[in-house]
Amino acid sequence: MRHSSPDWPALDDGMAPDCAVEGAVAAPVPMDSVRGSLTPNAPLAKLVWFKAGGAADWLFEPADLDDLREFLARLRGELPVMALGLGSNLIVRDGGVPGVVVRLGKAFATVVDKGEHVLRCGGGASGILVSSSARDAGIAGLEFLRGIPGTVGGFVRMNGGAYGREVADVLLDCEVILPGGELVRLPAADLRYTYRHSVLPEGAVVVSARLQGTPGDPAEIGAEMDRIAQAREESQPLRTKTGGSTFKNPPDDKAWRLVDAAGCRGLRKGGAQVSEKHTNFLINTGDATSADIEGLGEEVRRRVYAETGVMLEWEIQRVGRP
Structure with missing residues (x-):
């Protein structure tokens, strides 16, 4: 893994390019070269909160980090790649998603206390899991993640926020696999965060992030999380x-x-x-x-x-x- 400070263009307003695929879609890599699950014509409606939309040409659920890196390296950037978290901030159009949708499973959903009030969070970890882990470790400042219905990969990409705070306030750095399979560590400054936006390129997959909190009392942290949960229930x-x-x-x-x-x-x-x-x-x-x-x-x-x-x-x- 290398450190990178790329000069990436800003993303658009969230609309992925439309590209039709005619006829049958060939396997993007040899099926026996992956250890995870690679499914053709995979329905996505059941995986998104709206419960609507078409299928992915291919859905890849990697076994682990090495499996994902090898898969993306074999693709060589020749097909569009989209990471899918909890599907809470997403409209999947009825014609389906071209290329490959990558869904990170349990291997990417760990949260580890690294000391100094820092959590290392897998890209597939939910906001609820991250905030609960912070509470248990006596780390304050991450309670707002209780109010974001998504995963680390998603809210790092879009600078997710709620209740007066956003990811830009707490992110130290993140590990990202670029479309060609290269794993890089990017400091928060390289993402050039603005409101609900970063400059991560299309096809990059966030696999982990380090979040910085402050010392706190677990009881007080838990009370704030409960307040956020109650506010969401009452208003949304x-x-x-x-x-x-x-x-x-x-x-x-x-x-x-x-x-x-x-x-x-x-x-x-x-x-x-x-x-x-x-x-x-x-x-x-x-x-x-x-x-x-x-x-x-x-x-x-x-x-x-x-x-x-x-x-x-x-x-x-x-x-x-x-």
């Missing part, structure tokens, strides 16, 4: 098929307020609806397609712009073929 439609916060907050305003002001509370398109409980959440009422959900989001953006002059930016990532 957590028990529905949703994707989390839909739009980024504009400077000095709240997306939910603008959506409400534009009269979009409860607005429907097909099986998709703007949540009555929190208007910055879209929900699948039961049979929504991803086209319904994304189309509803675009209609909300149009109405908000017409009413307020503010063009909301998507926070939810939208990937795959229409």
Whole structure:
């Protein structure tokens, strides 16, 4: 592994390029060269919170770090690669995802106390696991991760945040496998964090991160985590098929307020609806397609712009073929 300070271009607004694949899709690498699971035409709807969308050309669930590195090295960057965490901040379009979707399992979900109030967290570890591990170790400052419904890989990539804090406040560095299979360690400064954005390139997979906290009392940390959990339960439609916060907050305003002001509370398109409980959440009422959900989001953006002059930016990532 080497240290790197790359000069990467900024990512776009979250929309992956659409690329059609005609006919049958050949195995991206020899099937006997991987130790994990490599599945063709793998349905993704069951793996994302909206419970909608198409299939991945290939779904790879690596056995461990070496398996993932070897797999990506063999790909040589010739196919698009997308990492999938808990699927909470994602619309998978109905035409499916081209190339390979990488899903990190238990081998990447460990959290280790490294001393000096630092946790080393696998890219597949959930925010709940990280914050709970910090509480047990008496490490304060990571409680906000209790409020992020995702994995370390996802919230490191997008500078996830909640309740006044974000990953940029606590990240020391992260280990990333680049599309060609090279493992690099990047200090937080190299990610050039802005609001819900980093410059990690498409196809890079975050496999671990070191997070810095401060000394704290486990009881007080636990109480703050409980407060965050209670606040989410009371204000967000957590028990529905949703994707989390839909739009980024504009400077000095709240997306939910603008959506409400534009009269979009409860607005429907097909099986998709703007949540009555929190208007910055879209929900699948039961049979929504991803086209319904994304189309509803675009209609909300149009109405908000017409009413307020503010063009909301998507926070939810939208990937795959229409």
